[in-house]
Amino acid sequence: MRARRRAETRTVVTGVxxxxxxxxxxxxxxxxxxxxxxxVVPLGIMVSQExxxxxxxxxxxxxxxxxxxxxxxxxxxxxxxxxxxEAGLGRxxxxxxxxxxxxxxxxxxxxxxxxxMGFNRxxxxxxxxxxxxxxxxxxLGGPARDG
Amino acid sequence: MGxxxxxxxxxxxxxxxxxxxxxxxxxxxxxxxxAPTTVATDITEGLGAALRALExxxxxxxxxARKLACSSAAGGLRMVTVGLVPELTSEAARLAALGxxxxxxxxxxxxxxxxxxxxxxxxxxxxxxxxGGTDGGNEEVILHNxxxxxxxxxxxxxxxxxxRVVADEAAAILRAGGKEPVVADNVMPEFGRLSVExxxxxxxxxxxxxxxxAKGLQAAERFVEGIVMPxxxxxxxxxxxxxxxxxxxxxLGELVVLDVGGATTDVHSVARxxxxxxxxxxxxxxxxxxxxxxxxxxxxxxxxxxxVEAMGGAPHAFRAIAERFARDVATTPQTAEEAAVDAxxxxxxxxxxxxxxxxxxxxxxxxxxxxxxxxxxxxxxxSVILGTGGPLVxxxxxxxxxxxxxxxxxxxxxxxxxxxxxxxxxxxxxxxxGLLGELDAKLxxxxxxxxxxxxxxGTGHGR
Ligand code: B12
Numbered sequence: 001m002r003a004r005r006r007a008e009t010r011t012v013v014t015g016v017x018x019x020x021x022x023x024x025x026x027x028x029x030x031x032x033x034x035x036x037x038x039x040v041v042p043l044g045i046m047v048s049q050e051x052x053x054x055x056x057x058x059x060x061x062x063x064x065x066x067x068x069x070x071x072x073x074x075x076x077x078x079x080x081x082x083x084x085x086e087a088g089l090g091r092x093x094x095x096x097x098x099x100x101x102x103x104x105x106x107x108x109x110x111x112x113x114x115x116x117m118g119f120n121r122x123x124x125x126x127x128x129x130x131x132x133x134x135x136x137x138x139x140l141g142g143p144a145r146d147g
Numbered sequence: 148m149g150x151x152x153x154x155x156x157x158x159x160x161x162x163x164x165x166x167x168x169x170x171x172x173x174x175x176x177x178x179x180x181x182a183p184t185t186v187a188t189d190i191t192e193g194l195g196a197a198l199r200a201l202e203x204x205x206x207x208x209x210x211x212a213r214k215l216a217c218s219s220a221a222g223g224l225r226m227v228t229v230g231l232v233p234e235l236t237s238e239a240a241r242l243a244a245l246g247x248x249x250x251x252x253x254x255x256x257x258x259x260x261x262x263x264x265x266x267x268x269x270x271x272x273x274x275x276x277x278x279g280g281t282d283g284g285n286e287e288v289i290l291h292n293x294x295x296x297x298x299x300x301x302x303x304x305x306x307x308x309x310x311r312v313v314a315d316e317a318a319a320i321l322r323a324g325g326k327e328p329v330v331a332d333n334v335m336p337e338f339g340r341l342s343v344e345x346x347x348x349x350x351x352x353x354x355x356x357x358x359x360x361a362k363g364l365q366a367a368e369r370f371v372e373g374i375v376m377p378x379x380x381x382x383x384x385x386x387x388x389x390x391x392x393x394x395x396x397x398x399l400g401e402l403v404v405l406d407v408g409g410a411t412t413d414v415h416s417v418a419r420x421x422x423x424x425x426x427x428x429x430x431x432x433x434x435x436x437x438x439x440x441x442x443x444x445x446x447x448x449x450x451x452x453x454x455v456e457a458m459g460g461a462p463h464a465f466r467a468i469a470e471r472f473a474r475d476v477a478t479t480p481q482t483a484e485e486a487a488v489d490a491x492x493x494x495x496x497x498x499x500x501x502x503x504x505x506x507x508x509x510x511x512x513x514x515x516x517x518x519x520x521x522x523x524x525x526x527x528x529x530s531v532i533l534g535t536g537g538p539l540v541x542x543x544x545x546x547x548x549x550x551x552x553x554x555x556x557x558x559x560x561x562x563x564x565x566x567x568x569x570x571x572x573x574x575x576x577x578x579x580x581g582l583l584g585e586l587d588a589k590l591x592x593x594x595x596x597x598x599x600x601x602x603x604x605g606t607g608h609g610r
Contacts, residue, residue, distance in 0.1 A: 011283060019513055021428075039283065041338040046428050046511075046520065054232045059284040059338050070514075 010062045010140060013055050015043030016098075018076030022069035025098060029065060032129040036137075049080050053087045062140050063093035066119075071102040074113065081118025093139055097123035097132065153177055153209050154586065155201075156579035157194065157216035157371060158378050159184055159364065161223065162409065162477055164193040166201050167579035168209070171587070174594055176574050178204035183477070186220045190367045214371040215582045219378035221362040223250040224354055227272040229296075230256055230334075231279035231288050236309065238432055239334040240278040243308070243343035245439045247350035248380030249274070258291045264299055272303050273358050274350065277317065277328075280310030282336045293317035297324025304357050308334045308346045329353065343435050351376055379439060381581030382406060382535070383415050387437050388580065389533070389595040390417035393588040399596070402531035403504075403564060404577070405497055405552055407539045409448035409476050412496045414504035415439045420524025427508070427519040434506075434524050442500040447492040447538045448476040454492050457499055465491070479541070490544040497539075498551035506562045521562070527554055529564040533599055535572035545571060546602050569602045 012033060016026050023045050030042050041059050043051055052064055068076060077096060084092050096119050101110050107124045114122035120139060123132060152172075158165045164184045168177040182196035202209075226249040230237030237256040244251050253270050255263050267275070275296065279289035289309040296305065297320050307317050308331040321328040329352075332345035359365055359374045367374060376384075382404065392398030401418035417437050422429060444453045451473050455461050461469065468488040472478055480486040506523025534540065534549045542548060546569060554565040576598060584591035 009283075019511060019518070021513070021518065041281075044428070046430075046518070051430075054235060055338055057285060058232050058235045058279075058335070059281045060286065061284075 009037055009039045011039045011041060011059050012063045012065060012136075013041045013043060013052060013059065013061045014065045014067070015047035015052060015055075016045045016067045016069065017047055017049070017052070017080075018068065018070075018072055019046055020068055020070045020072070020076070021045050022067070022098075025069060026067040029067065029097075029129060029132075032133060033065070036133045049076075049083050052080065053083050053089070056084070056089055056092060057087055061092070063095060063136060065136075066094070066096045067098045068096065068100055069098040071099060073098065073100040077114065077117055077119070093136075094119045095121045095123070095132070095136065097127060099125050152212040153205070154213040154583070155211045155215075155371075156576075156582045157197075157214065157367075158381070158578045159186070159190060159194075159216060159218040159220040159367065159374070160378060161219055164190075164197045164220075165578070166194075166197045167576050168201060168205055168211075169579065169583060169594070171590060174590065174597065176576060176579075176594075176598065177209075179574055179576060180204060184220050186363070190220065190364050191370065194367055194370065213586055215585060216367065216371045216374045217376050217378045217381040217578055217582060218359070218362075218364055218374050219250075220364065223379075224248060224350075224358055224377045225250050225252045225270075225273045226276060226350075227251075227253040227255065227267050227270055227274075228276045229259065229278065229292055230254070230309075231285055232256065234431065235338075236278045236280065236335045239341050239343070240276050240308070240346075242341065242435060242438065243334050243346040244276055244350065245441060246343050246383065246435060246437060247347040247354075248377030248383065248439075249350065250441070250443070258288050259295045264295050267296075268299055268301055271301070273361060274353055275301075275303050275305045276334075276346065276350075277305055277307050278309040278334045280313070280333075281338050282311045282333050284310050284338075286310055286313045289313060289317050290320065293320040297321045297326060304329070304353050306331050306346060306349050306353070308332065308349075311336070339431075340433060341435055351380065375582070375585065378578055379406075379413060379441070381578040382413070383437060383439050384581035384584050385577045385591070385595060386415045386417050386533075388584045388588060388592050389599060390531075392592050396589045396592040398592060399531050401529045402533060403501075403526060403529055403552065403567070404533045404535060405501065405539065405549065406577075407493050407496055407534070407536040407548075408446055409538075410443070410446040410450060412442045412445040412500040412536075413439060414442075414500050416504060416524060416526060416529070418524065418526055418529050420506060420526055422521045422525045423527050424519065427521045429521050431522040438504070438524065440500070440504045442496070442503060445496040445500055447489060447496060448472055448478075451492060454495050454499075458491070458495050479537070486543060489538055490542050490548055493538045493542060493548045494544075494551050497548055501552040501563055502561050507560050508562060509560065523562070525562040527562050527565045530567050531570055532564055532567045533570040533572060535575065535577045537575065540572055540575045549602075570599050571602055572598065573600045574598050
């Protein structure tokens with residue numbers, strides 16, 4: 001079973017959480033991930049926490065990449081890790097990025113809050129997606145496609 | 148009589164065995180007769196009675212070149228479906244089974260605990276559909292469930308239609324347990340995308356090869372060429388033929404069929420159901436183009452009290468008649484009062500069934516204005532609604548009943564057809580045309596168009 005698994009590309013889920021309608025950045029992220037060889041399950045905009053969990057269960061996703069652009073990310077993301085715990089996927093890799101908070105706030109502080117919430121990685125606005133993907137590969141370990 | 152060759156189409160229904168004689172040369176229905184179904188003793192007794200009635204109508208000289216049948220006798224095709232997430236592969240499996248004309252007696256999700264397995268055994272289905280996981284997705288749950296089902300003391304055949312990476316492995320587990328599994332393409336190969344056609348095909352094959360015999364219906368096959376599909380499948384076939392037509396014979400376009408029966412109300416929509424409005428957010432599964440739903444709690448005889456409850460109660464005189472209907476389920480209305488009660492029940496059943504079948508829209512208010520989120524099929528643009536089933540076809544109030552399936556401005560969230568033309572299956576022979584489609588699709592489309600009549604016709608103010 002494990003051997004056959006290796007031949008499959010790894011699946012990741014993307015989506016814009018909450019009542020957020022900003023789709024452009026999320027699509028760019030999706031394209032970058034596909035370019036890098038990931039199988040992407042794109043949930044689009046206005047994705048609830050439950051939708052992320054259900055998609056991950058069914059597709060056996062290795063990671064979830066959550067976008068939040070409209071400033072309410074902190075509220076929308078609270079409890080997401082717990083929902084995965086509940087569904088038996090407590091160890092899933094959670095990443096968040098976009099414009100996570102309103103106004104000018106110290107990034108280190110923002111990052112600390114999202115990591116405390118249970119995310120494995122949080123990224124500031126304007127992050128280079130190549131860095132995001134490199135770190136995702138490293139974090140997931142196992143069969144990196146191109147070494 | 149020196150009669151031409153006729154084609155016979157037979158429906159072994161739960162209550163009646165119906166026989167329709169079609170004259171392919173003149174493209175007309177020569178006769179439609181029925182007799183009570185005799186599944187408890189010998190299915191051919193009821194068939195014999197129906198055929199004698201037929202002979203009285205068409206004379207003794209007729210010869211029957213083709214004879215095809217469908218069946219919903221002996222409980223219909225009773226299926227259990229198993230998936231992973233309720234809204235995802237479980238729902239996909241359920242929709243696939245319904246589309247194949249099955250009666251879904253149980254739907255299960257996630258890893259089946261011992262209590263669910265015991266429940267499945269109690270349900271004693273004719274066929275089990277095992278799904279779970281997108282292709283390349285979750286492997287663990289479908290394998291776990293295959294192990295559970297393999298050990299179950301149940302003879303029903305199984306279809307495995309889940310994550311294709313482990314489908315063969317799941318089938319091998321079942322085979323090791325002495326089961327007869329068949330592998331089909333995944334009902335949800337990719338997240339959110341349904342693929343129900345391959346499973347529908349497998350279900351039909353198993354219906355022909357196993358179910359007919361298991362239900363003691365094979366005696367009928369001495370007379371007919373074959374019992375080739377469950378009755379609801381024949382009706383859905385007819386609906387698809389009428390909507391899409393076939394090469395050289397155009398159909399009516401996207402449509403909805405309401406089939407009101409004694410035990411259930413079926414809704415078939417043959418429509419893409421894409422959102423009519425621009426800029427809405429679409430959520431949930433992308434539902435099948437030819438979608439069937441069954442409201443097992445909405446019948447006008449067996450489940451009549453559920454319908455009365457949905458009406459919010461009923462006056463005494465109404466109840467007295469309803470009680471008679473519930474007692475004698477084969478009863479047809481004899482008086483004006485009885486017809487009124489029958490129509491009232493059908494009206495509520497149609498409204499409820501259509502509300503559940505159609506998609507919905509929910510409006511959220513965001514900082515920059517309202518956002519509409521659509522789930523399920525948007526049927527507002529559908530231009531044809533067709534009514535079938537005894538309680539509808541024979542009711543003097545059939546038009547008013549069918550109106551309940553339409554969009555209601557007071558209930559904008561329910562995406563039902565806004566301005567459809569209402570049609571009736573005038574001879575109550577939809578199933579026969581669905582079977583006819585197996586022999587000659589073009590003829591079936593033409594006859595459907597001839598016998599499914601617009602209700603406004605002849606009133607002088609048709610549109
Ligand atoms: C276009 C736009 C809109 C459009 C969106 C159209 C659409 N369907 O996409 C409309 C007009 C609808 C809109 C509405 C609103 N918007 Co607006 N919008 C913008 C704008 C101008 C551009 C967004 C964009 O597409 N950028 C281009 C893409 C490529 O960049 P991006 O989205 O940032 O994504 C990149 C990164 O963030 C990152 N990324 C994204 N997701 C993820 C996820 C992960 C895991 C990682 C690692 C990285 C990552 O990768 C992407 C590619 O580099 C921005 C301002 C700006 N210049 O960014 C405001 C902006 C995002 N909007 C804003 C606001 C406040 C709103 C409204 C609330 C305004 C209102 N009061 O009505 C509404 C909210 C509506 C809703 N329910 O979502 C604010 C958000 C403030 C905040 N977060 O602090 C912004 C920043 C403007 C501002 N400076 O005030 N908006």
